[in-house]
Amino acid sequence: MPEVVLRKRALIIEEIFHEGGPPAAVPLRRGAAMALIHNPFAGRYVEEIQHFMKDLEPLGLAMARHLLAALGGDAKAIQGYGKGAIIGAAGELEHGALWHAPGGYAMREVLGGAKAIVPSTKKVGGPGTRLDVPVTHIDASYVRSHFDAMEVGIADGPKADELLFVLVMTTGARIHNRAGGLNAADIKGEDGLR
Amino acid sequence: MSARIRKIVTFVDEVFLEMGRPVEPPTRRAAAVAVIENPFAGRYVEDLTPLMQIGEELGRLLTERAVAALGIPGDQAQSYGKAAAVGEDGELEHAAAILHPKLGVPVRQVLGKGAALIPSSKKRGGPGVVLDIPLGHKDAAFVRSHFDGMEVRITDAPRAGEIMVAIAVTDSGRPLPRVGGLTRDQIKGEDGLR
Secondary structure, three states, X not given: OOOOOEXXXXXXXXXXXXOOOOOOOOOEEEEEEEEEEEOOOOOOOOOOOOHHXXXXXXXXXXXXXXXXXXXXXXXXXXXXXXXXXXXXXXXXXXXHHHHHHHHHHHHHHHHOOOOOOOOEXXXXXXXXXXXXXXXXXXXXXXXXXXXXXXXXXXXXEOOOOEEEEEEEEEOOOOOOOOOOOEOHHHXXXXXXXX | OOOOEEEEEEEEEEEEEEOOEEEEEEEEEEEEEEXXXXXXXXXXXXXXXXXXXHHHHHHHHHHHHXXXXXXXXXXXXXXXXXXXXXXXXXXXXXXXXXXOOOOHHHHHHHHOOOOOOOOEEEEEOOOOOEEEXXXXXXXXXXXXHHOEEEEEEOOOOXXXXXXXXXXXXXXXXXXXXXXXXXXXXXXXXXXXXO
């Protein structure tokens, strides 16, 4: 079983006070935790890759906890989330898909059972590649105020034989949200959608 | 004049492996970046004193943020650097007014010492411009293991009438330094150079 070999981890924490409109009473915080690890499947086609998802679970949990701590440590304050992966050039997109289960599981575990699907994106790229990680409300995907995204990346990664995994959490709606739609206050919370 | 801050973004990176070799302890760098309104955007203003005051304010705020992100007391910081990016309606001189006259004093208060010049860079650019913050040892500029740089970037800044101001702090030098020169244990600490 391949072990998870971590080269580097990085955090980005944004605190947004306004975007040209009235400063918010509570600033919006968005955070990303990133990990650069060795891709055990780089450079060749490997058919059976699913076992690596299990290996990634402790990394996912560690990243989710690290991120939550950097956002203040209160799981109840987290309202939005997302995840993503950048696969170094000697890997395939499918390797990034291994992050879906452990990344999502880790955030649900740390946040105490969020209902909505964790939105995600992935791509193959070289060092410095940027990724726009989509973000939606943790309990109801259709909450329009929480549709957001956070751009992330690391200057020197992923190298060709690396994977860059990302988790994103936010503490609220877009700072001047006023585009209507389902409000967080009106969530039914039955199906993870509305 | 007090800064009108739109957002503050904090970056942390930690390196565990370099070329397959463990980095022990991991090298850690943090940068705190404020995006502020440029009070002099779009016009020539002779007296830049208000920007110098803003520099003093941000020197304390951003250094405290960076040190907090590393989770260390200020006096455990080893190297530092500063940089600014002015949006298209501002002048390079606006960055200079923030960075050079008054910003350093509060930085050194937070870090306990800081005999060395704070290395700096500045530029003008649009949203998403990359800022490479130079890094040098805070007490002896010639410590070769600590010559470094940290890249930061904020997707939506600086807008035309904004300035990005960045301070980076580390608790370490480069991973696996081995190009010789003055080392930390040889610092005399008298002139900020050696």
